[in-house]
Amino acid sequence: GQQLNQSPQSMFIQEGEDVSMNCTSSSIFNTWLWYKQEPGEGPVLLIALYKAGELTSNGRLTAQFGITRKDSFLNISASIPSDVGIYFCAGIYYGGSQGNLIFGKGTKLSVKP
């Protein structure tokens, strides 16, 4: 079945640095989503991407829907301590009339002040 490979698995960076993470698959997806989960909380949807090549920003976050529809990227600029958390990508593909959502395993971000 469909699988998402999310990398890196974890990142430990200095405050102010930019961050990049990505999700890749051998399968095509119709929608890409990026979530952030803080400790002890549920994931929060950050950005949704619906078209190949789409580039969308949400504050310091920018995400792109890959042209091949098999990957997506999330960038965080000028990181701050509150960016700490686990970032999940998710892809939606359609089998018949049903949308199926698959999650990546997450990228754990740590920010050193």
Next chain:
Amino acid sequence: DGGITQSPKYLFRKEGQNVTLSCEQNLNHDAMYWYRQDPGQGLRLIYYSQIVNDFQKGDIAEGYSVSREKKESFPLTVTSAQKNPTAFYLCASSPHGTSGTDEQFFGPGTRLTVL
């Protein structure tokens, strides 16, 4: 104030007892989901429901049961047959059939500890 609520936030149970986790949404979403998350791990799908009175097993349904008698409610029962029930449980919902979109929105989670 629309959203998804899960209660309680923390739950402790003795081994061998069944326990039911609550999930309610007032977003008028058609579909609801239950996930399990273990420390440092991703999300694993337990059960999902696309419409009232219908639900499907996910990847790790053994030892769990659900019901969907109302659109806004999707309770999860962790039975004594679940061999390792201690985990963080997340409920989610998506518009699905109503508007055709499938982005999932999550509740705050319930941390279940079985002693």
